[in-house]
Amino acid sequence: MQTSWQHTTVLLNEAVQALFGNADAQGDAQGPVGTYVDATFGRGGHSQLILSGLSPQGRLIAFDKDPEAVRAAQAITDPRFSIRHQGFKDLGELPDASVAGVLLDLGISSPQIDNPQRGFSFRFEGPLDMRMDTTRGESVAQWLAHAEIQQMVEVIRDYGEERFAVPIAKAIAARRQERGPISSTTELAELVAGTVKTREPGQNPATRTFQALRIFINAELEELQQALDASLKVLQPGGRLVVISFHSLEDRIVKQFIAKHAREEVDKRQPNWMLPPTQQMKLLSLGRVKPSAQEVASNPRSRSATMRVAQRTEA
Numbered sequence: 001m002q003t004s005w006q007h008t009t010v011l012l013n014e015a016v017q018a019l020f021g022n023a024d025a026q027g028d029a030q031g032p033v034g035t036y037v038d039a040t041f042g043r044g045g046h047s048q049l050i051l052s053g054l055s056p057q058g059r060l061i062a063f064d065k066d067p068e069a070v071r072a073a074q075a076i077t078d079p080r081f082s083i084r085h086q087g088f089k090d091l092g093e094l095p096d097a098s099v100a101g102v103l104l105d106l107g108i109s110s111p112q113i114d115n116p117q118r119g120f121s122f123r124f125e126g127p128l129d130m131r132m133d134t135t136r137g138e139s140v141a142q143w144l145a146h147a148e149i150q151q152m153v154e155v156i157r158d159y160g161e162e163r164f165a166v167p168i169a170k171a172i173a174a175r176r177q178e179r180g181p182i183s184s185t186t187e188l189a190e191l192v193a194g195t196v197k198t199r200e201p202g203q204n205p206a207t208r209t210f211q212a213l214r215i216f217i218n219a220e221l222e223e224l225q226q227a228l229d230a231s232l233k234v235l236q237p238g239g240r241l242v243v244i245s246f247h248s249l250e251d252r253i254v255k256q257f258i259a260k261h262a263r264e265e266v267d268k269r270q271p272n273w274m275l276p277p278t279q280q281m282k283l284l285s286l287g288r289v290k291p292s293a294q295e296v297a298s299n300p301r302s303r304s305a306t307m308r309v310a311q312r313t314e315a
Contacts, residue, residue, distance in 0.1 A: 008110065008304040009045025010129025011244055016049045016288055018242045018309045019101040031055040034100025037234075039088035039227060041069050042109040044076065050103075051078050063088050065133040068097075068111065087133070089223040097154035099234045104227060107246040108214070110134070110301065120214060122189035122206040128182060130214045140213045141192045145181035149173050159221070159249065164196045168209055169196045181229050211247065221249060228257045232282055234313040242282070244307045251306045258310045283310040 020032055033055045038047045041064040050060050058081050064070055065087040073083035084090070088104060112118050116126035117295040119140065128141035144152070149169045157165035169190055175182060180246050189206040196205040215221060231241050241258075261283040286309040291302040 001098050004288070009042070010299065010300070010305045011291055012045055012049060015046055015103060015242050015244060015307060016053065017104050018286070018307070019050065019240050020053060021101075021238075021240050021311065025155045031058060032100060033057040033061040034236075035061065036101045036103070036279045037091065037094070037099055038103050038105075039087075040064060040105045041073050041083060041090060043069065043072055044104065045187055046103055046105060047073075047076070047106075049083065051076075051081060054080060057097060061094070063090065066109075067133070067135060068114070069109075087223055088225075089226040089230070091227050094231055094234045096233055097236040099239055100236060101242070101244050102235060103245045104224075104241075106220075106224065106244060106250050107211065112163040113188075116185075117286060118208070121183050122185055122204055122210055123158070124255060125184060125186045128188055128211075128234070130217050138217065139182060140217050143217060144172060144213075145176065146195075147254045155216045156209055156212045157260050159175070159215040160208035160210075161249075162208040162212060167195050168192055185287045195255070220255060224250060224253055225257070228254065232261065232312070235313045237312055238308050240286075241312070243308065244305055245303070246304050246306075251308070258283055262310065281313050284313055285310050 010200055015260055017243045019036060031053045036050055036054070036058070038050060038060060041062040043060075047060060047062050060082075062073060062083045064073070065085065065088050065311065067085065070085045073081075076083075086093075086094045091102065108120055109286055110120065112132070113121050118126035118134075119126045119129035125239065126314075127139070128144070129139040131137055147155075152169035152172060156162045156168055162168065171194070171297045172182065172188075175191055181189065188209070189204070189207075191211050192206040193204075199205045226243075228241075228243075235241060245254055262281060264281050289307040289309070291299075291305050296303045
């Protein structure tokens with residue numbers, strides 16, 4: 001029997017309000033008329049609310065590389081909606097300046113975490129997979145079966161910000177040599193717990209290692225940068241970029257991207273300072289939003305969320 005894994009969308013109303021901005025004033029009385037993108041469909045919380053606010057002439061394009069999310073999206077019969085089995089790095093396939101708003105809700109969804117067969121969580125016994133797109137690529141177990149110690153150190157240290165990356169990587173290699181590759185979530189969690197001697201209160205010793213391997217195996221940070229670059233190409237002037245991140249590595253990339261494109265740069269070596277800037281401002285930063293205390297109380301998984309909003313300029 002198929003279990004229906006539930007997901008509570010974080011910053012639901014705030015994200016959709018930020019995405020639409022003042023589009024109502026530019027559209028008709030029935031809502032915005034433009035094309036919007038939900039680049040991480042998940043279980044459709046943001047998409048459903050976007051559709052409820054769009055005018056009959058509006059359009060919503062969703063992306064998700066998780067086959068289970070794509071299947072869930074097929075339940076939406078609204079003719080204004082379409083789903084693509086692609087990651088958000090493929091945003092650039094849309095026509096230039098064709099989109100009124102792009103929403104990126106990063107990280108993993110509750111159905112991915114709570115389904116033991118997906119292998120994302122150290123709380124459940126399951127295959128050590130962690131792929132968001134289960135139709136392609138290596139699983140974490142397959143990668144750990146052949147990765148060199150230094151490769152594992154770099155991944156666990158850089159993507160998990162784990163100070164015990166070296167002993168963890170050595171323990172994985174030793175375990176592989178003695179008893180064969182690690183194949184389950186609990187095997188990895190127990191190995192890390194036996195290696196990491198101290199940890200922040202209330203945090204499982206395997207938290208950072210699982211985060212690092214998930215980010216690496218799905219190329220999450222690289223794809224985020226590609227998606228942000230693509231958003232500049234597809235957003236029309238006045239279009240909104242809304243990004244919800246859940247850890248510092250993601251948020252840093254988003255923050256730096258917006259800051260980079262929210263300023264003009266003049267080449268001071270030019271003899272004539274009246275020349276146009278070498279880089280014109282492409283984004284206007286509209287600020288940062290955190291979940292309310294009420295939302296965190298009702299959905300503890302929202303506590304680490306940060307939403308950043310920017311608007312495409314005329315440049």
